[in-house]
Amino acid sequence: MRVALFITCFNDTLFPDTGRAVVTLLERLGHEVAFPEEQTCCGQMHFNTGYADDGLALARRFERVFDPYEAVVSPSASCVGMVRDHCPAVADRVFELTEFLVDRLGVVDVGATFPHRVTLHPTCHSLRLLKLGDRPKRLLEAVQGLELVDLEEPQECCGFGGTFAVKNADTSMAMLSDKLRRILDTRAEVCTAADNSCLMHIGGALRKQRTGVRAMHLAEILAAT
Amino acid sequence: MKGFPAAARESLQDSQLRRNLGKATQTIRAKRLRTIQELPDWEQLRDAGAAIKARAMATLPEQLERLEAAVTRAGGTVHWARDGAEATAIVARIAQSKGAREVIKVKSLATDEIDLNEGLHARGIEAIETDLAELIIQLAGDKQSHILVPAIHWNRSEIKTLFERTIAEGQDLGWEATAIAEAARKHLRDKFLTVPVAVSGANFGIAETGTICVVESEGNGRMCTTLPETLISVMGIEKVLPEWRDLEVFLQLLPRSSTAERMNPYTSLWTGVRDGDGPQEFHLVLLDNGRTRVLADEVGRQALHCIRCSACLNVCPVYERAGGQAYESVYPGPIGAILTPQLRGLDQAPTLPWASSLCGACFEACPVKIDIPSVLVHLRARVVREEKSSYSPEALAMRAAAKTFGSRGGYERAQRLSKLGRGPLGKVPVPGWSTMRELPEVPESTFREWWSERRAG
Numbered sequence: 001m002r003v004a005l006f007i008t009c010f011n012d013t014l015f016p017d018t019g020r021a022v023v024t025l026l027e028r029l030g031h032e033v034a035f036p037e038e039q040t041c042c043g044q045m046h047f048n049t050g051y052a053d054d055g056l057a058l059a060r061r062f063e064r065v066f067d068p069y070e071a072v073v074s075p076s077a078s079c080v081g082m083v084r085d086h087c088p089a090v091a092d093r094v095f096e097l098t099e100f101l102v103d104r105l106g107v108v109d110v111g112a113t114f115p116h117r118v119t120l121h122p123t124c125h126s127l128r129l130l131k132l133g134d135r136p137k138r139l140l141e142a143v144q145g146l147e148l149v150d151l152e153e154p155q156e157c158c159g160f161g162g163t164f165a166v167k168n169a170d171t172s173m174a175m176l177s178d179k180l181r182r183i184l185d186t187r188a189e190v191c192t193a194a195d196n197s198c199l200m201h202i203g204g205a206l207r208k209q210r211t212g213v214r215a216m217h218l219a220e221i222l223a224a225t
Numbered sequence: 226m227k228g229f230p231a232a233a234r235e236s237l238q239d240s241q242l243r244r245n246l247g248k249a250t251q252t253i254r255a256k257r258l259r260t261i262q263e264l265p266d267w268e269q270l271r272d273a274g275a276a277i278k279a280r281a282m283a284t285l286p287e288q289l290e291r292l293e294a295a296v297t298r299a300g301g302t303v304h305w306a307r308d309g310a311e312a313t314a315i316v317a318r319i320a321q322s323k324g325a326r327e328v329i330k331v332k333s334l335a336t337d338e339i340d341l342n343e344g345l346h347a348r349g350i351e352a353i354e355t356d357l358a359e360l361i362i363q364l365a366g367d368k369q370s371h372i373l374v375p376a377i378h379w380n381r382s383e384i385k386t387l388f389e390r391t392i393a394e395g396q397d398l399g400w401e402a403t404a405i406a407e408a409a410r411k412h413l414r415d416k417f418l419t420v421p422v423a424v425s426g427a428n429f430g431i432a433e434t435g436t437i438c439v440v441e442s443e444g445n446g447r448m449c450t451t452l453p454e455t456l457i458s459v460m461g462i463e464k465v466l467p468e469w470r471d472l473e474v475f476l477q478l479l480p481r482s483s484t485a486e487r488m489n490p491y492t493s494l495w496t497g498v499r500d501g502d503g504p505q506e507f508h509l510v511l512l513d514n515g516r517t518r519v520l521a522d523e524v525g526r527q528a529l530h531c532i533r534c535s536a537c538l539n540v541c542p543v544y545e546r547a548g549g550q551a552y553e554s555v556y557p558g559p560i561g562a563i564l565t566p567q568l569r570g571l572d573q574a575p576t577l578p579w580a581s582s583l584c585g586a587c588f589e590a591c592p593v594k595i596d597i598p599s600v601l602v603h604l605r606a607r608v609v610r611e612e613k614s615s616y617s618p619e620a621l622a623m624r625a626a627a628k629t630f631g632s633r634g635g636y637e638r639a640q641r642l643s644k645l646g647r648g649p650l651g652k653v654p655v656p657g658w659s660t661m662r663e664l665p666e667v668p669e670s671t672f673r674e675w676w677s678e679r680r681a682g
Binding site: 007012016019038046051054057061125127128155156162163166167178207 | 580584626632658664670671673
C-alpha cells in the first residue's frame with residue numbers, strides 16, 4: 001500500500017528520528033511511503049489556544065495537501081485528533097500509527113527487538129480523543145526482549161496540554177512531578193508514548209533531573225531490530 | 226480576581242489541600258467506576274440525560290411557564306428574578322413579612338452564586354447553613370472548594386478547633402469525628418425547631434407537576450424543607466425538567482456520578498403546600514442571573530445541562546492539584562471553567578477557559594455528556610476575539626506563526642532559523658518551561674531534509 005506520512009511540524013523540526021522510524025517500519029512491513037512536502041501544520045496549536053480562525057485555515061490547508069492520498073499515517077495522536085475533528089474531507093483516511101498498524105494492516109508483531117524495561121504513558125489524546133485502547137500496549141508486548149511495566153494511574157494527564165504548560169506553568173509542573181514519580185517507581189529504562197509532545201515534556205524533566213530514564217517515541221521502539 | 230494561574234500558584238503550596246484532594250478524588254474515582262459498571266445501560270442513561278436536558282433548554286420559556294402554572298395550582302407562589310440582587314430582594318421581602326431574623330438554609334449552589342447570605346445579612350437577616358460542610362465554611366468565613374464537599378480542604382483538627390471557638394465554645398470535643406459532628410448536630414437541632422423560614426435550592430423542578438426535588442446525604446435539608454412554616458426555593462431556570470418521568474433518569478445518574486452511591490440517602494420532593502403537613506407557604510424564585518445569555522451561545526449552552534454532580538472535578542488532574550478556590554467561583558473544576566465565564570461574562574473570568582490541559586477526563590465522566598473540552602476551546606476563541614487586544618505579544622506571535630505555517634517556503638525558512646537553537650540560543654531559559662524541563666536539542670537536520678537527501682541519494 002502507498003501511505004502518505006503526516007510527520008507533524010513538531011516532529012519534522014524537533015524529532016526527525018521518529019519520522020525516520022515510521023518510514024523504516026512501514027517499509028519493513030512492505031509498504032511504500034510518500035511524503036507530501038507541502039505539509040506544514042494541522043492547526044492544532046492555534047485552534048486549541050483560542051486562535052480558531054488561523055487554526056481552521058491551517059486545517060483547510062491540511063485537507064488540500066493530503067486529499068490525493070488514500071491512506072495517511074501519523075506518529076502523533078493529538079494531531080490526528082485535531083484532523084479527525086476538524087478536517088472532515090480527509091478525516092476517515094488519516095490514521096494514528098498504532099491504529100494503522102493494528103486496524104488497517106492487522107499487524108501486532110512488527111518484528112522489532114528492543115531488550116529494555118519500558119513503561120507506557122498512554123497519553124490523553126490517544127485514550128480519549130482517538131480511543132486507541134490497548135493498541136500501543138499490544139504492539140509493545142509483541143516486541144522481542146521488551147519488558148513492559150505498568151505505570152500507576154496511567155490515564156492521568158502529564159500536564160503538557162500544549163500552551164497549558166507555559167500559561168499554567170505551576171499547575172503543569174505539579175502534574176508533571178506526579179507523573180515523573182510514577183515513571184520512576186516503575187524502574188523502567190525507557191518511557192514511551194504515541195506522541196512526542198507529551199514526551200518532550202516528560203523527557204525534558206527526566207533529563208533535567210538526571211534520572212537516566214529515556215523518553216522515546218513508540219515508533220522508534222517498533223522500528224528497532 | 227487574581228486569575229487562575231496566580232490563584233493556583235498559591236493553592237499549590239498548600240500540602241494539606243494537595244493531600245486531602247489527592248486522597249479523596251482517588252477514592253471517589255475508583256468507587257464511581259465500580260458503581261457505574263453495575264448498570265448495563267449506563268451509556269444509554271447518559272444519552273437520555275443529555276437529550277432531556279437539550280429538550281428542556283430548547284423549550285425553556287414554555288417549560289418555565291408550565292412549571293409556574295403547576296406550582297401555582299398546587300398552592301405555591303412563583304417569583305422571577307433577573308439577577309442575584311432581585312432574587313435576594315425577593316427572599317428578604319418574604320422573610321421580613323414573616324418577621325424572621327434568621328433563615329435556615331439547605332445546601333444550595335444557586336444561593337451561593339448570588340451571595341444570598343451576605344445580601345440577607347445586609348438587610349438584618351442571618352442565614353444559617355445547615356449542611357455540615359457549608360456550616361464549616363460559613364463559621365470560618367472561608368470559601369467553598371468543591372461542589373459536593375465544599376470543605377474538602379479542611380481536616381478534622383481544624384474543624385474541631387473551629388467548633389470549639391464558635392458553636393461549641395468552651396467545650397473540649399475530643400478527636401472522634403462523631404463527637405465533633407455532634408456539636409454541629411446540637412447547634413442545628415435548635416435552629417430547625419425554632420427558625421420559621423427555610424431557603425433551599427433545587428436539583429430539579431418538574432414542569433408537568435410543579436414538583437421540586439432536592440437530593441442530599443445528611444438529612445438536614447429534609448429538616449429545612451419540612452419543619453419551618455415558610456419554604457423559599459431559589460432555582461436556576463436551567464434546572465427545569467419537562468416531565469415527571471424524566472426524573473428517574475437523573476435520580477440514577479446523579480448519585481452514582483457524585484458520591485458513587487446507588488442512591489443518595491435523602492430525596493425530598495414537594496409539590497406546592499398541603500394543609501397541616503409541612504410548610505404552609507411555598508415560594509419558588511426562578512433565577513436567571515446570566516443563564517439566558519449562556520443559552521444564546523450555541524456551543525457554550527450545553528454547560529446549562531450540568532446537574533452539579535462534581536464527577537468532572539473528581540477526575541480532573543488540574544482540579545486535584547490546584548483545588549477549588551483557585552477557580553474563584555462557587556463552580557470550580559472543569560464545569561466551573563466553562564460555567565463561570567459564561568454566567569459572569571468573559572471579561573470577569575478571562576483565564577478560566579485556559580485552566581485545563583484539555584485531557585478530556587471530564588467529558589468522559591460527565592453523566593450528561595457535556596463536551597467540556599470543546600466548550601473550553603470555544604470560549605478560548607471567544608476570549609481572544611472579544612476580550613484580548615489583537616496586538617498583544619501572544620496574538621502577534623500567533624499571527625506570525627499562522628503566516629509561517631501558511632506556506633511551505635515560510636515554514637522551511639522558519640525551520641532553518643530554529644537551528645539557531647543549536648547554538649547558545651538553545652540554552653536561554655524559557656519562562657515557565659525551563660524551571661523543570663530542558664528543551665529538546667534541535668537536531669542537525671529536519672525530517673524533510675533527511676527525506677530529500679535520501680531520495681536524491
